[in-house]
Amino acid sequence: MSARKLKEETEFFYAYLRQNGLKKTYQKDLILETFLNTEGHLSVEDIYALIKKRDRKVGVVTVFRTLKSLVACGIAREITLGDGLTRFEHHYRHPFHHHIICTECHRIIEFVCPELERIQGEILRKYNFQPVDHQFQSYGLCEDCRERRTPVKRPQHDTDKIFARDAVRMALEVAAHFLEFYRSAERRNQDPEGKRVWACMAEEEERQIAGLIDRLDEIIRQEKDLESAPVFLHLEPRRLESLLPDLADYERDGEFRMDARASLSLAQTLGRASAEFFRAFAEQFGDTQGKRIMLAFAGWEESHVDAVRQALEQNRGGPGKAEAGRQ
Amino acid sequence: MSARKLKEETEFFYAYLRQNGLKKTYQKDLILETFLNTEGHLSVEDIYALIKKRDRKVGVVTVFRTLKSLVACGIAREITLGDGLTRFEHHYRHPFHHHIICTECHRIIEFVCPELERIQGEILRKYNFQPVDHQFQSYGLCEDCRERRTPVKRPQHDTDKIFARDAVRMALEVAAHFLEFYRSAERRNQDPEGKRVWACMAEEEERQIAGLIDRLDEIIRQEKDLESAPVFLHLEPRRLESLLPDLADYERDGEFRMDARASLSLAQTLGRASAEFFRAFAEQFGDTQGKRIMLAFAGWEESHVDAVRQALEQNRGGPGKAEAGRQ
């Protein structure tokens, strides 16, 4: 937990205390800080043990009470992992997720699956229930335990960081699909002006991909282990595939010919659809770094056609401007 | 719980005891019987209270220990519903399901959703976990509590019976789709012999529907409340729709003409596909009445084309036999 985030969460906690006529105390600060400085899924016992190291005089009861407050204000979330203990995990600005638990080594994998969320929401709606909370726990034997290897000690990561990583990876995957589509359109287009449009789109997309790769490197540079940490965000591949049409649909008599204007228009339609998809997809998540990455990518997808259009107009000068500029 | 089932489960428990060198006792019988005679999700406390009514001398410890045995042999299943208590529900020959809990009145809704199961299995596979168990709890406010009505006391049903009801309903839905398809094919077919095939198929399907309705009535007659009990089995509508092709695909020059042989062949293909779907669908469930209903329906779907073929051959007599009989 970075110092900046800790400060933000502390402020948030203080605001909650103020609003409820509660008081700031040294103990609450200590417990909040200790909680935020861990990742993972700690029981009261676990947290109490950590607190004891820093101040032997703090009582368990205070830990119980403070954690209840942290849950009440949304900084922490209570979860059940089948061992009879109430456990706590970070909740503030962290993506909502579920757990897979190894019945042998008690290793915990966190994951989020929008499709699962969609189904859960739909079922609740069918029964006319207003959603409050939900938990999914999957118990199984992990690979290491099945093969009787000594399980590797894996670091627990900040869920938000992992989510950010997967958001960038998802954007990269989409960008790669788009690049391939643009390249294919460029190659197959019989109209030279249209060809140039798709070439420009591809170049723009390559720049975007380079930017995304930098972003991913930056995220991983901050925490080396993030690279090998398990996938967190599970997306149905179909959803990404449906973003792009089949080029064959635009062929006439087995030939693909699309002038600059039509090409720009198609590119814009695709960009908008993709932006729309990303916005709607991001919508389902709470305020997290990953969500912001998705929204930023959506914004770029929507606007980059304009950049290409302008670049082409400048190359061509006045006459083509009015025509290409019209929708 | 019917006497027959109670006996079956008791036998199963005794077999488990024998195999593990454990002993039959009056207390175990009492606890098993008490557990089986309730529906719902009881804590040790709940069951202990019921036992006490019948024999004040039985101790809680025995209840704890016996329930552990019932879980070990698969008659009971341990679940967590967020109130800190370990609860037990019927597991033997009951469909695996999840829970929706009202945070206000603690009403519990059980449901099964194959799509959810599919996703959970897929995710576990991605992480290379061998599935052991999984739980999904959804918390929400039910309609009654939201509108501040006094919640209606709803009877808890035998999950297996509800599942059977929904299996028949699902079969009925599919049969209705098929009937509509047959009627449409009959109406639109320009070939008089082919027309007759589809008419026969439709009649067969109507008989099947009548049978299914009888079956549903029988299930509901046994327990009146079953009719109004909430839906238990949630199926994606797309899966059913995908069983039938679009008749337009078989038109040539805007005309649908299909002779008897081709019609029978198409009907057989559809029947087999439907049977295949039902078999695969049923496959995912444990041994339950609902599963058996699905498998029976699958068997019928596969074989009823033969019945129609034979009926047509008998009407027509010798000459058509060889031709229509060939695949």
Added chain:
DNA sequence: ATGCCTGCAAAAATTTTGCAGCGTG
């Protein structure tokens, strides 16, 4: 100065363990 907060102790609640005697196979 008000009144929320802490820490201790005690209680409550749930589940497990030890053990003497009982009863099943």
Added chain:
DNA sequence: CACGCTGCAAAATTTTTGCAGGCAT
């Protein structure tokens, strides 16, 4: 008659409550 089983009591575990004194606002 061996050995698992029962019921009681006690212990262990997790969480809540009561209360006197302390400290934040």
